[in-house]
Amino acid sequence: xxGSAPVAVEVTGLRVTLDGATVLAGVGLSVAAGEWVTVIxxxxxxxxxxxxxxxxxxxxxxxxxxxxxxxxxxxxxxxRARIVATVAQxxxxxxxxxxxxxxxxxxxPYVPPFGRESAADLAVVSDVLDRLELARFASRPxxxxxxxxxxxxxxxxxxxxxxxxxxxxxxxxxxDIGHQQEVxxxxxxxxxxxGLTVLATMHDLSVAGEYADRLVLLAGGRVVAxxxxxxVLVEELLTTHYQARVRVIDGEHxxxxxxxxxxxxxxxxxxx
Amino acid sequence: MSTAETPPPPGAPAEPDRxxxxxxxxxxxxxxxxxxYARPAGLRRRWLLAGLAAVAVAAVAGVAYGPVxxxxxxxxxxxxxxxxxxxLDSGLNEREVAIVTELRLPRVVLGLLVGGTLALAGGCxxxxxxxxxxxxxxxxxxxGAGLAVTAVIxxxxxxxxxxxxxxxxxxxxxxxxxxxxxxxLTYLLGAAGGRDRSPATLILAGVAVSAFLAAGxxxxxxxxxxxxxxxxxxxxxRLATAGWHDVLMMLPYAVVAGVxxxxxxxxxxxxxxxxDEAGSLGLHPRRSRLLLIAxxxxxxxxxxxxxxxxxxxxxxxxxxxxxxxxxxxxAILPLSVLFGGAFLALTDLVxxxxxxxxxxxxxxxxxxxxxxxxxxxxxxxxxxxx
Numbered sequence: 001x002x003g004s005a006p007v008a009v010e011v012t013g014l015r016v017t018l019d020g021a022t023v024l025a026g027v028g029l030s031v032a033a034g035e036w037v038t039v040i041x042x043x044x045x046x047x048x049x050x051x052x053x054x055x056x057x058x059x060x061x062x063x064x065x066x067x068x069x070x071x072x073x074x075x076x077x078x079x080r081a082r083i084v085a086t087v088a089q090x091x092x093x094x095x096x097x098x099x100x101x102x103x104x105x106x107x108x109p110y111v112p113p114f115g116r117e118s119a120a121d122l123a124v125v126s127d128v129l130d131r132l133e134l135a136r137f138a139s140r141p142x143x144x145x146x147x148x149x150x151x152x153x154x155x156x157x158x159x160x161x162x163x164x165x166x167x168x169x170x171x172x173x174x175x176d177i178g179h180q181q182e183v184x185x186x187x188x189x190x191x192x193x194x195g196l197t198v199l200a201t202m203h204d205l206s207v208a209g210e211y212a213d214r215l216v217l218l219a220g221g222r223v224v225a226x227x228x229x230x231x232v233l234v235e236e237l238l239t240t241h242y243q244a245r246v247r248v249i250d251g252e253h254x255x256x257x258x259x260x261x262x263x264x265x266x267x268x269x270x271x272x
Numbered sequence: 273m274s275t276a277e278t279p280p281p282p283g284a285p286a287e288p289d290r291x292x293x294x295x296x297x298x299x300x301x302x303x304x305x306x307x308x309y310a311r312p313a314g315l316r317r318r319w320l321l322a323g324l325a326a327v328a329v330a331a332v333a334g335v336a337y338g339p340v341x342x343x344x345x346x347x348x349x350x351x352x353x354x355x356x357x358x359x360l361d362s363g364l365n366e367r368e369v370a371i372v373t374e375l376r377l378p379r380v381v382l383g384l385l386v387g388g389t390l391a392l393a394g395g396c397x398x399x400x401x402x403x404x405x406x407x408x409x410x411x412x413x414x415x416g417a418g419l420a421v422t423a424v425i426x427x428x429x430x431x432x433x434x435x436x437x438x439x440x441x442x443x444x445x446x447x448x449x450x451x452x453x454x455x456x457l458t459y460l461l462g463a464a465g466g467r468d469r470s471p472a473t474l475i476l477a478g479v480a481v482s483a484f485l486a487a488g489x490x491x492x493x494x495x496x497x498x499x500x501x502x503x504x505x506x507x508x509x510r511l512a513t514a515g516w517h518d519v520l521m522m523l524p525y526a527v528v529a530g531v532x533x534x535x536x537x538x539x540x541x542x543x544x545x546x547x548d549e550a551g552s553l554g555l556h557p558r559r560s561r562l563l564l565i566a567x568x569x570x571x572x573x574x575x576x577x578x579x580x581x582x583x584x585x586x587x588x589x590x591x592x593x594x595x596x597x598x599x600x601x602x603a604i605l606p607l608s609v610l611f612g613g614a615f616l617a618l619t620d621l622v623x624x625x626x627x628x629x630x631x632x633x634x635x636x637x638x639x640x641x642x643x644x645x646x647x648x649x650x651x652x653x654x655x656x657x658x
Contacts, residue, residue: 055552081554088552094544096599100310101541108542109554114535117312126309138309161553 006068008033008165008197009054014063016049023049025221026063033068033164036191036198038208040232041218042242047201048089050218051169054199055086067165081109085158086167090174093143099153100138103128106160125160132156132186148179152186159190166191168200172207180204184211205246209233209254217241229254313541313600315607323610327384330614334380334621335372339629342368351377378516383620384613385519386511386575387585389526391612393568393575394586395593395604396533399540400564401459404594404649405475407587408451408572412481414583416454417447417576419485419492422503426496444525447573450485455569457481506580511620511634518578529571533605536564540601582616582635584642589615591649 009031016024023046031037039047052058054065056072065072067083075083085106094102106128107121129135132152137145142153151171158166168187172180188211191198202208208215209229217225217232219241225232233255238246249256336347342364349362350372364372390408397406397413408414424446462477493500539560542550547557575582589612590604597603616634619641623634 052548057548057551077551077556078554081552084552086549086552088546088549091549092544092546094599096594097541097544098310098313101313101600102545104312105542105545105553111538114538116314116538122312129309135309 006033007031007066008035008068009199010064010066010069011050011054012064014050014053014065015061016046016053016058017061018049018058023221024053024060027218027221027223029216029223029226031197031199033197034191034195035214036188036200036212037214037216038200038202038212039216039218040202040205040208045218046221047218048169051086051167051199051201055084055167056080057086078109081161081163083163084165084167085161085163087154087158087169087171089169091154093150095143097142098139099134099142099145099156100125100129102142102153103134103156103160106157109161124162128156128159131190132159147174148176148182151175151179151183155183155186155190164195165197165199168198170201170203173203180207187211205233205238205257206251206255209257210251233257313598314602316597316603319597319603319607320610323607323614326614327610327617330617330621331380331384334383334617335376337621337625338371338376340368340371342372347372374515378519379511379620380617382519382522382578383511383617385522385526386579386582387589387616387619388609388613389522389529389571389575390582390585391589391608391615392530392533392605393572394612395590395601395608396540396564396568397586398590399543399601399604400561400568401474402544402546403474404591405472405587407584408568408576409482409581409583409586410475411478412454412458412485413451413569413572414576414581415482415485415489416450416452416457417573418450418507418581419454419489420446420450421506421577422489422492422499425503425506426492426499443577444521444574447577448525448570451569451573451576452566454481454485455565459565507635511579522574522578525570525574529567529574530609532567533564533571534609536560537602537605540564540605544601580633580635582638584638584646585612585616587649588638588642588645591645 007030009029011027011029014024014027014029015022027046027050029037029039029050039050041047049058053060054067054072056075056077067075067080072080103125104117104121107117107124110121111117126135126138129138132155134149134152134156137149137153142150145153151174155171166187171187172183175183184207187198190196200208200212209232212229214227215225215229215232216223217237224241225237233248235246235248238244238248238257245260245262247258247260249258331351332344332348335351336342336344346362346364346368349360350364350369352358353360353362354373362369393413394407397408397411398404400406401411421443424443458474458478458481461480462474489503493503539550539555542553542555543557543560545553550557572586590608593604593607593611597607616638619637620634622632623637624631626632
């Protein structure tokens, strides 16, 4: 770690090839400890791949990833799992597993191989359930919960991991706007309380800009813009990289991106 | 638990239950620190006791009943006499004691061992493949082992009484090679569907592999007609000629397989959330998966090489346990050993008494029970998945 502003994530020159296709072509990214950075970009830009690489779930062809100063490649899996917690885009909901048992899975990096959870692990889980107001669901099967409740449980599992870095892959894509706001406010609250660092991917640009300190715009496997939401959410950049017609309006907590229909009506478009 | 009894309306806003925090500490007085909200899933003592009781009942019943019926109390006493330091008067004469220790007991023990191993392997495959339909037979494992054993029998040109005569190593090892080869073939074929393969893809692959291997087996048999009778009676499954040497041949493989699988019972629970997430929780999903497949296949191969193809135990038993004792592999796997063993020992009792003095192949009895059960599983699984 460096002196005053330790860097949580430092990605340099990251190249990832999947099935022969280059998904990330030299990506650089840095996230300060305690910062919230959200990666945006059109479908197929490589957002999830970047997150998976940072989480140590796939190996890079070139480049380096450092987590709190340590090269990620030098971390063992259990070690890394105590530093990085990931909430996947649509996590599997195991049949018949209760909320308590699901959140308890987050303690896996602390349970000795072939061992069992300690009383301290159970206490951590109870505490996390309390904080996320999930205590009343503890003995319910996860599958019986609503989408918003489930998302909180997924988050609880990641928090039980007690890792300083939280990776969120589209944490709100399955939620209505009310629950989106609820979950993101919760993440922000936890970030402040625990000093967590958050690296997320998101589709909704306005929401992304409202919650992140910094946005990274990824397109074609490269970083094409990186900065505060005001500098990244500009019409010119979005038009170029999303091939979309948008209008950016100044909002209370950042720019708001509104999609605008093209001037021509569908009936006027050429067929096909 | 009170927290579970008041489900809120789905999607309810998340403020109102601050008071549960206070309630938690009050609920369990006399304990230092906050008590957890729920007990983690696992093996409950009452289920463990029930499993041990089932094994005891199956053992006594399996030894007591047969062409010569013996009083259950005397049999229990005689079984306890096998424990070093115990000396009870069972009231059985020398011939009856010989029936117990030399004829029926090895058969019952082999039944317990084979049933326990097949059920454990089934439970393990279901976890590894995250597929409730996985079973040593549906995955082609048994067919692979069957082909390999047939090849060994034909190659040796054995036409006499006992297929397992000979080196106690060649048959199980051949079966193991066949079993692992088959399950890998099934897995590769099933994985061809890519990320969005459904549980059915793997089973279809297993069916294809089984059919292919069975064809190979038929071809081998066609070319050595003198082995057909023997191979068929072995294939239908039997514990009939079981003696202590069968038990001794199977035991080391069953123990190794059992220990490896049972050590991974918590890991199998973690694997239910998927490879990516298990990886991000610090596990090596692929490594664990391969190790578990090898262990379960070793156990299956050993069971197949001594007792033939006894189907459906690997699906009936773990599934019933899952429905009754919970979905955690920490409960399913140990209980599968106990109830699987008891189930097969009792099934063997049925197989040799309903048509006495003739015996029905035990594989036929398990299939008669297993077919309808499988249909039931298919129905309930479909309901859960969609």
